[in-house]
Amino acid sequence: MPREQVSKWLRTRFFPHIWCPGCGHGVILHALLRALVDLEKKPEETVIASGIGCSSRMPGYIDACTVHTTHGRSLAYATGIKMAKPELTVIDVMGDGDCSAIGGNHFIHACRRNIGITAIIMNNNIYGMTGGQASPTTPQGARATTAPYGAIEPPFDICKLAEGAGASYVARATIAQPVMAEQYIKKAIQHKGFSVVEVMTHCHTQFGRKNKRSQPVDNLVFFKDASVPKAKADAMSPEDLKGKIVIGEFVNRDIPEYTDEYRKLCERVRG
Amino acid sequence: MPQIEFWQGNMALAQGAIAAGCRFFGGYPITPSTEIAEVCAEELPKLGGKFIQMEDEIGGIAAAIGASIAGYKAMTGTSGPGFSLKQENLGLAYMAEIPLVVVDVMRGGPSTGLPTMVSQQDVMQARWGSHGDHGTIAYAPSSVQECYELAIDAFNMAERFRQPVLIMSDEVVGHMREKVVIPEPGSYMLVDRKRPHATPDAFVPYKADEADDIPPMASFGDGYRWHVTGLTHNDWGFPTNNHGDIEKKMLRLMRKIDRFRDDIVKYETEAVEDAKVLVVAYGSPARSALRAVRQAREKGIKAGFFRPITLWPFPDKEVGALAAKAHSVLVPELNCGQMVLEVERAVAGRARVLGQSLVNGELFKPSAILAKIEEVA
Numbered sequence: 001m002p003r004e005q006v007s008k009w010l011r012t013r014f015f016p017h018i019w020c021p022g023c024g025h026g027v028i029l030h031a032l033l034r035a036l037v038d039l040e041k042k043p044e045e046t047v048i049a050s051g052i053g054c055s056s057r058m059p060g061y062i063d064a065c066t067v068h069t070t071h072g073r074s075l076a077y078a079t080g081i082k083m084a085k086p087e088l089t090v091i092d093v094m095g096d097g098d099c100s101a102i103g104g105n106h107f108i109h110a111c112r113r114n115i116g117i118t119a120i121i122m123n124n125n126i127y128g129m130t131g132g133q134a135s136p137t138t139p140q141g142a143r144a145t146t147a148p149y150g151a152i153e154p155p156f157d158i159c160k161l162a163e164g165a166g167a168s169y170v171a172r173a174t175i176a177q178p179v180m181a182e183q184y185i186k187k188a189i190q191h192k193g194f195s196v197v198e199v200m201t202h203c204h205t206q207f208g209r210k211n212k213r214s215q216p217v218d219n220l221v222f223f224k225d226a227s228v229p230k231a232k233a234d235a236m237s238p239e240d241l242k243g244k245i246v247i248g249e250f251v252n253r254d255i256p257e258y259t260d261e262y263r264k265l266c267e268r269v270r271g
Numbered sequence: 272m273p274q275i276e277f278w279q280g281n282m283a284l285a286q287g288a289i290a291a292g293c294r295f296f297g298g299y300p301i302t303p304s305t306e307i308a309e310v311c312a313e314e315l316p317k318l319g320g321k322f323i324q325m326e327d328e329i330g331g332i333a334a335a336i337g338a339s340i341a342g343y344k345a346m347t348g349t350s351g352p353g354f355s356l357k358q359e360n361l362g363l364a365y366m367a368e369i370p371l372v373v374v375d376v377m378r379g380g381p382s383t384g385l386p387t388m389v390s391q392q393d394v395m396q397a398r399w400g401s402h403g404d405h406g407t408i409a410y411a412p413s414s415v416q417e418c419y420e421l422a423i424d425a426f427n428m429a430e431r432f433r434q435p436v437l438i439m440s441d442e443v444v445g446h447m448r449e450k451v452v453i454p455e456p457g458s459y460m461l462v463d464r465k466r467p468h469a470t471p472d473a474f475v476p477y478k479a480d481e482a483d484d485i486p487p488m489a490s491f492g493d494g495y496r497w498h499v500t501g502l503t504h505n506d507w508g509f510p511t512n513n514h515g516d517i518e519k520k521m522l523r524l525m526r527k528i529d530r531f532r533d534d535i536v537k538y539e540t541e542a543v544e545d546a547k548v549l550v551v552a553y554g555s556p557a558r559s560a561l562r563a564v565r566q567a568r569e570k571g572i573k574a575g576f577f578r579p580i581t582l583w584p585f586p587d588k589e590v591g592a593l594a595a596k597a598h599s600v601l602v603p604e605l606n607c608g609q610m611v612l613e614v615e616r617a618v619a620g621r622a623r624v625l626g627q628s629l630v631n632g633e634l635f636k637p638s639a640i641l642a643k644i645e646e647v648a
């Protein structure tokens with residue numbers, strides 16, 4: 001793919017970006033832009049929403065219709081936008097805190113409604129922007145500024161949460177598999193219904209330095225070693241899966257999409 | 272024959288909003304405002320509009336702001352606890368300059384308080400509820416007819432000034448049934464947000480026109496690309512730490528309302544010309560106050576009636592001018608003394624200002640206000 005096609009989507013006026021050198025978020029931004037180019041999406045018909053946090057600064061760097069909302073609420077904003085104009089491609093980029101802590105309620109209900117929005121969750125297991133506090137996806141035993149003796153809470157599996165709540169497309173990759181991430185994002189955008197792509201990424205600055213992964217490359221190595229494809233994982237015991245990251249497609253089902261159902265309701269009411 | 276209906280205030284408010292062009296409602300059930308959502312759920316699909324019951328109050332306002340960004344006239348409705356929950360996202364709409372109408376049908380507080388009983392305890396929250404400075408436009412209807420008409424005004428102001436407009440209704444007005452004369456469509460003005468003059472490639476989303484300090488607004492999906500954020504931003508809509516840009520944005524947010532204060536402020540008076548006791552009342556208590564003033568006149572007391580229709584901006588010049596000719600200003604309200612502070616500011620020592628509070632969940636009886644007028648006359 002020619003480089004210019006991707007960089008055309010960047011709002012370089014807003015550079016330099018705020019991410020630390022070596023941050024994993026750039027890999028996800030690149031995967032998203034490549035997917036958008038590949039799908040021949042038009043920036044003026046593409047909405048990128050976000051909440052608050054490092055990941056949520058991403059829309060500012062994309063030259064499309066972008067909205068940087070309040071912490072945890074981006075899916076509710078995106079729901080209003082998609083309801084208003086179902087013909088728009090609506091993508092919501094969120095962090096693990098945004099998605100599974102403060103915005104958990106909006107996340108499960110967007111899944112339940114199966115509204116045609118693609119949620120890309122950039123899961124780095126930490127609140128990075130505020131200085132490294134524990135999030136609902138911080139692994140047990142990992143250290144954070146608000147878990148100085150190690151996290152004791154069990155973490156959320158965001159893909160299982162999405163599946164259980166009713167999302168119709170759910171997949172996971174890590175930034176060590178950028179092509180896979182791009183393919184899943186592409187499929188998610190094409191999917192009719194609420195689609196979730198969790199991309200495991202790293203915050204070497206906040207999570208890494210407290211958990212023996214202080215260099216970006218440490219994290220890439222970790223993701224490469226820890227990733228287990230779903231087919232292989234299905235045959236593994238829960239003990240063997242401890243500390244592993246299962247990657248692959250978990251859900252891909254064709255069920256009624258919310259704005260479609262609303263349109264049908266309007267047609268029925270109007271006769 | 273004009274269309275005449277016998278409606279509740281909440282129903283009239285929803286119908287007025289629809290007449291104003293509201294085609295999106297996002298909300299969550301809460302007493303005593305739920306009828307607004309129910310009317311919208313029934314009527315909007317017939318008009319190609321969108322209704323969504325969200326998972327919580329926060330989602331309700333967020334979805335409405337989203338729809339407004341996509342070009343819809345949008346509303347959310349709530350009451351006390353829900354109004355508290357909406358404050359953060361209300362702030363985003365002020366900062367990002369997104370038109371929106373928010374209705375708070377006031378019930379008793381604090382906390383869960385009195386879900387089915389009237390109060391006016393949220394009027395200062397309307398002004399100062401969301402953190403940070405911003406101009407506020409808030410209406411207080413005192414009749415069912417006015418619920419309909421102020422819904423239209425609220426949408427017009429939201430569209431004109433690109434910011435949220437609040438309708439601070441109350442449980443009595445919201446649930447009372449009265450005759451409503453539906454104005455003929457075309458007999459009132461409808462305002463739509465100012466569209467960009469520039470082409471998409473030359474569009475600077477927060478560059479305000481000098482004439483009114485308001486930037487034209489594009490909608491998602493109409494060919495423009497732009498960035499919306501709750502962070503303090505420059506003309507490009509991008510987060511800034513530049514002190515000059517920060518000050519420019521903040522002062523413009525205030526100025527766009529201050530400049531047009533006289534276009535926004537709305538009030539009603541009766542028997543004020545020679546009034547020595549001026550009664551300032553809003554919302555449902557204004558009905559009791561007007562009766563009390565008329566009864567006082569029958570008794571030969573020079574009482575006058577002033578009803579702010581906009582609580583914010585407050586008609587301070589107008590109240591101040593009348594207070595200068597009176598010796599007493601009486602402010603009956605269903606809280607422990609909130610707008611009386613604003614009246615004191617407006618009167619600025621030119622008359623004595625007396626609050627009259629009622630916080631037992633009841634509406635004032637005219638006799639209670641009359642007794643107070645007689646006491647101070």
